Amino acid sequence: MNDSVQATAPFIEIDAELCKGCKLCIGVCPKGVIDISEKLNGSSYHPAYYLGRDCTGCALCFYACPEPAAIKVVKP
Amino acid sequence: MKITEKPVAFYPEFVRKSGPHKETTHYCPGCGHGNIHKMIAEAMVDLGINERTVFISPVGCSVFGYYYFDCGHMQAAHGRAPAVATGIKRANPEAIVISYQGDGDLAAIGTAETLHAANRGENITVFFVNNAIYGMTGGQMAPTTMIGQKTATTPRGRIESVHGNPIRVAEIIATLPAATYVERVAIGDSKHIMKARKAIRKALTNQVENRGYSFVEILSTCPTGWKMDGPDARDWLVEEMTKVFPLGVFKDESDHREGAWHRQVEPFDPAKRDAYLGAGEAEAKAEKLPLPAELHCKFAGFGGQGILTLGLFLAQVGMRAGLHASWIPSYGPEMRGGTANCSVNLSERRIGSPLVDKPNLLVVMNQPSLEAFAGDVVQGGTIIVDTSIVEKCPEYPGRRVVRIPATGIADEVGTPKVANVVLLGAICAATGAFPQAFVEQSLRETVKKKDLVDLNLAALRRGYEHVGDAG
Structure with missing residues (x-):
């Protein structure tokens, strides 16, 4: 994915260190573009991560996520 | 561009939270x-x-x-x-x-x-x-x-x-x-x-x-x-x-x-509160009776002896003298016969806490109270003991012990119920806190049943005299 595509397509950022791996974002994502990592983060959770494509910027994951700062949604 | 992220009504970092993770909540995953x-x-x-x-x-x-x-x-x-x-x-x-x-x-x-x-x-x-x-x-x-x-x-x-x-x-x-x-x-x-x-x-x-x-x-x-x-x-x-x-x-x-909620609430005004509570009046009084030393007192005895009333009365005398005063009781569920104590502070300055852990004046009307509290009295403090009831009263190094058969004296005056007033006289005499005439006037104005004023005055004077004689 090049820079110009990133600037026009919606995307999410998940802070792996702030994620507690509850998987609620995965359940609500209408596009199924969030998955759970096999790696552990510093708090011993398997954090969620964005697959890197097809996000619509609907922000449902943001509201389903109980952590204040784990998910950021950008919709250009 | 629309960015949906952590709202700024959250703190940037959760510094009040204990532990190393200052950006996550304390809640369980999925909560x-x-x-x-x-x-x-x-x-x-x-x-x-x-x-x-x-x-x-x-x-x-x-x-x-x-x-x-x-x-x-x-x-x-x-x-x-x-x-x-x-x-x-x-x-x-x-x-x-x-x-x-x-x-x-x-x-x-x-x-x-x-x-x-x-x-x-x-x-x-x-x-x-x-x-x-x-x-x-x-x-x-x-x-x-x-x-x-x-x-x-x-x-x-x-x-x-x-x-x-x-x-x-x-x-x-x-x-x-x-x-x-x-x-x-x-x-x-x-x-x-x-x-x-x-x-x-x-x-x-x-x-x-x-x-x-x-x-x-x-x-x-x-x-x-x-x-x-x-x-x-x-x-x-x-x-x-x-x-x-x-x-x-x-x-x-x-x-x-809409916009018409029925309760019109007056805005909070600290000055009105103070006026309502009468706060500030003590400071406003031009004449303050000087207090030889701040008094941090503990009064203890059986419920029913008038020990709490004694503390309250001393606090009221202090208030009449323009001093800061506090009184706080501590007692069990029994109306009579249980143990009771109260703490009284008198000061020319504002009082921070009404509690008294280290009294400089202890007044006791029973044996268990003497044993419970005498050790807390500071060096140079005074312990006043009703020896009509307290049988064993040892010396306490560094503290002045005033022994007065208050209940016996009260009985001679007319009724053991005024033993606490005898003790009030003893307190004022022993500490030099207030002139006798001032305390007598306070008593006249405070005693509700006016036919009992003379009885109380007599008890008060006997308390003063006893300490003065011993003195």
């Missing part, structure tokens, strides 16, 4: 509190109210609300958040007051406060987070626990005939005429969450526009207490909880109460 906090924080920003919001934290998992929200905070005793919210709102009508409570706090120990605040139609916003269990204490049955639901205290499930039924609080609140807006929402699936977001905003908007009492019950999850993972807990909420706790608006009179 609903985080979602609800987020939506409240977002609404606070969008309505521009975070600078004037006061968030009342309950007892329960959300007890640490003050870790997260960048607004005013007050911690309430268990269940008392609506009462505290009432006080804050009435004292500061401009404040946006949020009472955030769980099911144990709101529907068990705080049921009375909840109903009465709603019934008074306080212009506050109550968010009731109902997850059908006591989360913080380890997953016990709550008032809203469902029939058949297994908890730590209902291991075979809640049984109707034994434990009663889950309480539907929103429906109950909706019956109260003064409530403005009552809705039950959930944070199950995305649709639910977005509806909850709307209800939270409406409940806060109502308060901003002075439309009165708003109550939003939010069905939430406790994955840890329910022993489920996050998604299973959300599914259970949607499939099971909503059957018992139907979602929807139970009452909405928001549109009929």
